Amino acid sequence: MADLSEEALSEYYEIVSNMFGSEDEGFQFYNNYALEKGSSVRKSYVEWDNDNRDLLNLRKFVCSREGFRESKYMKNGNRKRKARNISRVGCRARLVVAQVKETGWWYVKDFIDEHNHPLATQELACMLRSHRRICEEQKVSIVEMEISRILKHQIMDILEMRYGGFDIVGCTDRDIYNFSYSYKRETIAAARQDKDPEFFFTYLVDADGHLNGLFWSDSQSLLDYEAFGDVVIFDSRCRTNRYNMPFVPFVGLNHYRSTVIFGCGIISHETSEAYEWMLQTFSADMAQKHPISVITDGDLAMQRAIRVVWPNSNHRLCGCEFKEDCLYGISGSCRKLECIGTPCSHIFYVLRILEVDELLKCCIPDRWTMSAKSASPPTRKNNMYDYSTSLGRYRELRNLSHATSSRASQCIESFPCFKRVLQEEASSTLSNVRNERMRYGPVLPQMVQVDSAKVLDPLHVKGQGALRKD
Missing domain, CATH: 3.30.420 (Nucleotidyltransferase; domain 5)
Structure with a gap:
């Protein structure tokens, strides 16, 4: 049943009277409103302009539990994986925004705030799908910690401790796993040959x-x-x-x-x-x-x-047991050490007869010793993963802000002043930053130049029918 209280009506009129500069601004408004109420939202129906098919003139934002799961996904059949829990229950809550063609502004065309399912508490609402995201500064920290070989769940623990709780972090450990996977895949997929001459x-x-x-x-x-x-x-x-x-x-x-x-x-x-x-x-x-x-x-x-x-x-x-025949006499030198560089059983037999407890240095190949890499250059890594200049600038600013924040937090008078300066600088800086794909750790390599037009996708190969070995 709809809430017809004076407070609810006032809130309704406040929402429908909003105007937005873009579709994304309308989505952010509705998503923030859903966070306060304890629900998650997603983008749904869209209408395009009749004169210009590249322009939107209407967009519907709905509750994440709107609609129902299709019947073909409800049947188990020979499904190998366990089906996901039912999440869509036909919720009718939505916000529809439309664009005024003459001005370019977006207005609220329809708004329904009735949910047919329990809403999440304020502590758990931040874990819903549309409210979880890894911000840019968190991505930088995640890449840095991965370079230091810190495990994913430990990265989540560090972020929780840094921000003061999981609800303030804004993401889950699964989000960190997904980001790390996609980031590495992009870096490897775009590996360039001029950064690694030996590639x-x-x-x-x-x-x-x-x-x-x-x-x-x-x-x-x-x-x-x-x-x-x-x-x-x-x-x-x-x-x-x-x-x-x-x-x-x-x-x-x-x-x-x-x-x-x-x-x-x-x-x-x-x-x-x-x-x-x-x-x-x-x-x-x-x-x-x-x-x-x-x-x-x-x-x-x-x-x-x-x-x-x-x-x-x-x-x-692979998997075979290698057995050597026991030799009780020497019928001549096999010259195995001189030919392929590894000692033969004859040498071990002679050393045992002579009661020698240590192997001679000439019998030990270099690759068996701790100095196996001494002939290689001291730096075995190439410059394929050079760090980006943006990461260097970030580190310098972060270290400076950490030191200043530490001192300002200890003084009651300095704290609000420093906080105001940071907020003002952040708002002015963000307005000048271009919205483009950033690299947080290694420099994004360029793709090796290949004439891919001459290479088609491979054909699917049928298995030989042999049992897979465990």
């Missing part, structure tokens, strides 16, 4: 121009392969992309037993020809340095490609 990629297309293969690596991959490329592990069991194409990572282990990536590739079909192209491309990128040993998942096409491209590399199957 390498190539692709293979079929007769119709569809992508059949792709390989890429960066300068860090080259440095890691130079130091730890004696053993390479790769398989093609991962098929998480939308085209079901096998993803082939080339990985190894460093002297800390941590995984390092030498390169990555995608192929359309697991054939010996496709693997030969992948291995030849990898070898060309790595200055034709072949690994001593290769560990794979046992694919027959992969084995044939290894014998063709890397005939002198030892091939082992």
Whole structure:
């Protein structure tokens, strides 16, 4: 039942008498009003100008619980994921704004403030969808903390402590996860070759121009392969992309037993020809340095490609137990140490006979020692992720304002004065800032110049029918 009290009528007339300079201004007004009431809003129906289809002349803002879920989403069928809770209950609350064509101003054409569902409390309303957002200064802090390897839930804890409560932060930990994911994806997707001179990629297309293969690596991959490329592990069991194409990572282990990536590739079909192209491309990128040993998942096409491209590399199957025969005598030197740089069982047998407890330095390859990276440049990272100038300016202003705020907060007379100065400067500065996409951490790289018009989307690859290995 509608509230017909004098206070409600006064509020109604106050709302419908508002005028807005733009559609967005009207949305912000209704969203702020919904925050006070305990509801969330979203944009709905729109009408375009008949003379100019690029201009709006009417927009409807509705409660987030307006309407009902479509029947096709109500049926479970063979659904693998659990259906979301019902959120739309046919709420009729709305605000409709229309534009006066002559003046360009927007007025309230219709307003209904009746909700058919319970409203959120003031403490929880800030967690509703339309009221959650990560402001620009929070994005800068999140990127900085991620660079320092602070975990996402710890970032949320820091923001809550900094702002004085989760309701003041204005976002949730899930929002932080989503922002970090999208930010990294944009940065990686736009990686540019001139920021990383050693960045390498190539692709293979079929007769119709569809992508059949792709390989890429960066300068860090080259440095890691130079130091730890004696053993390479790769398989093609991962098929998480939308085209079901096998993803082939080339990985190894460093002297800390941590995984390092030498390169990555995608192929359309697991054939010996496709693997030969992948291995030849990898070898060309790595200055034709072949690994001593290769560990794979046992694919027959992969084995044939290894014998063709890397005939002198030892091939082992992943998960196998490697057993060596016990030698009780020496029938001659196998020259394994001189040939491939690793000690043989004969050396260990002789050392045991001589009761030598420590391995000789000549028997220990450099890649097994803590000085494995000594031959590489001291700075192993490239300048691909140089920080933006805006981040440097932000840090300088932040440090200055923190120091001044700390001193002003300790004085009753200085606090209101400093607060007023900040508010005045903030309002004047924000009016001069252009509304454009900002970068908060690494400089946004430019896309590598590729003639993408000649490369079509790959065709979906059918699986081989083998059971997925856990």
